[in-house]
Amino acid sequence: MVKSNSIQNTEEYIPPPKRHTEPKIAGLRRWLRPKLLATPSEFDLATTADLEHRKTIIFRLQTLLQHNNIQLTQAEQQEIEEGLINDLLGFGAIQSLVDDRSYSEIMVNGPEVIFAECKGKMDETEFVFDDEEHVQWTAQRIVRPLQREFNRCNPMVDARLPDGSRVHLIMPPAALQGTTITIRKFPEKALTWEDLVKFGSLTEDVAQFLRACVIARLNIVVAGGTGSGKTTLLNVISSFIPEDERTLTIEDSAELQLSQRHVVRLETAPPIPGSDEGQLRIRDLVKGSLRMRPDRIVVGEIRDGAALDMLQAMNTGHDGSLTTVHANSPRDAVSRLETLSLMAGMDLPVLVVRSQIASAVHLIVQQARLKDGTRKITQITEVQGMEGENVILQNIFTYTTTGKPGYQPSHEGGGQLMANGLRPKFTERFSEYGIELPPRLFVS
Ligand SMILES: Nc1ncnc2c1ncn2[C@@H]1O[C@H](COP(=O)(O)OP(=O)(O)O)[C@@H](O)[C@H]1O
Ligand SMILES: [Mg+2]
Secondary structure (H helix, E strand, O other), X not given: OEOOOOOOOOOOEOXXXXXXXXXXXXXXXXXXXXXXXXXXXXXXXXXXXXXXXXXXHHHHHHHHHHHOOOXXXXXXXXXXXXXXXXXXXXXXXXXXXXXXXXXXXXXXXXXXXXEEEEOOEEEXXXXXXXXXXXXXXXXHHHHHHHOOOOOOOOOEEEEEOOOOOEEEEEOXXXXXXXXXXXXXXXXXXXXXXXXXXXXXXXXXXXHHHHHHHHHOOOOEEEEEOOOOOHHHHHHHHHOOXXXXXXXXXXXXXXXXXXXXXXXXXXXXXXXXXXXXXXXXXXXXXXXXXXXHOOOEEEEEEEOOOHHHHHHHHHHOOOOOOEEEEEOOOHXXXXXXXXXXXXXXXXXXXXXXXXXXXXHHOXXXXXXXXXXXXXXXXXXXXXXXXXXXXXXXXXXXXXXXXXXXXXXXXXXXXXXXXXXXXXXXXXXXXXXXXXXXXXXXXXXX
16 A cells, blocks of 8 residues: 655555456466467557457467366456457557547556546556566557567657557666556547637637637747647647648647648658667758648647747748747747747857747747646737847737736636737738628727
């Protein structure tokens, strides 16, 4: 039993009862796993739903048991079959968590501790792997079909599964509890702007405003913390891109789900195992994408010197580009973009970078996870340009609670996203694109 040492949390943590496998069965399975394969990669592309492969495994199993004169009860026989099918065709001990759509994330912290998130709540599960070797077996089954290597030379792997889910693997000695697997499932259906209005993350008026901004080809940056809903909001904002525009999406790990037809999806590529060739980073993709005749570039998240390439793309006629950045306020987003651009190593003076930001970015949309656990837009801010050495920011909408008057953004729940009473300077662009927004949108 685990006792919490934290001062605030004196409650004892009691893990759930675990589904340990009898040592006899676990030992047998360990011995049988490699023996049931004709070649190590025989079932790499198979899943537990492949009936033919299941039959093959059961047949080989029975033959082997008979040959070796191993007697099992019916219950033992069943347990061994089920476990082996999951090991050879699936994800081992976590198969049922992988199959169950209500689990969005699965975390294997070594063989004994497995957590999973269901409807936003994360709990320890009853599942366990038999031992470290069992976790490793599953880790290898995950990476092999992806043409990736997971070993002492490549002890950490970040990859995308064929169904779009993300998987991260790290092994000892870095992972102290044993091989650690983190799976983030690909959502079956992306949230729409209507969903976000229903959740109170934005209002219908604000959705209409954002649609106008996209159609009028403003460059928009979504800012927010980890898990605040940046990618989700970027996806919603991208859904406003007109059908007839050629859109390139560039991501580290493809998450965006655009429904338009003329979309080219690009993802960073790791180097060929054992070499440093074949790698494509966000920077390479952003630069390369400019030669692919894009009308729009959507970059999943700007994390490094790619910021400068993105700003240059925005400033050289690729208006209407969209991206996200990890930042806690629009002001912070500007300084993050500045820091990241300087990482590009071009030796540009800070002021040059800053003025590039001021002229490239038109709008910053701040997304946050509030204290009550809800995710909301807390500020929509216009970048108006430079005054002296400063970037001028002007809030257009602010999420405010009654306790926080004066358009100060709030992080308490139960507030409202309200207009600040100022018409953004770029509204002239709306009329150029034939968009009429009701004036009440900007009335506070
Ligand atoms: N506005 C929202 N309301 C409720 N849940 C949301 C909202 N935005 C995102 N989520 C959920 O929050 C989780 C994290 O969202 P994501 O967009 O991946 O965040 P980020 O990109 O900032 O890390 C996802 O499970 C997503 O479905
Ligand atoms: Mg994200």
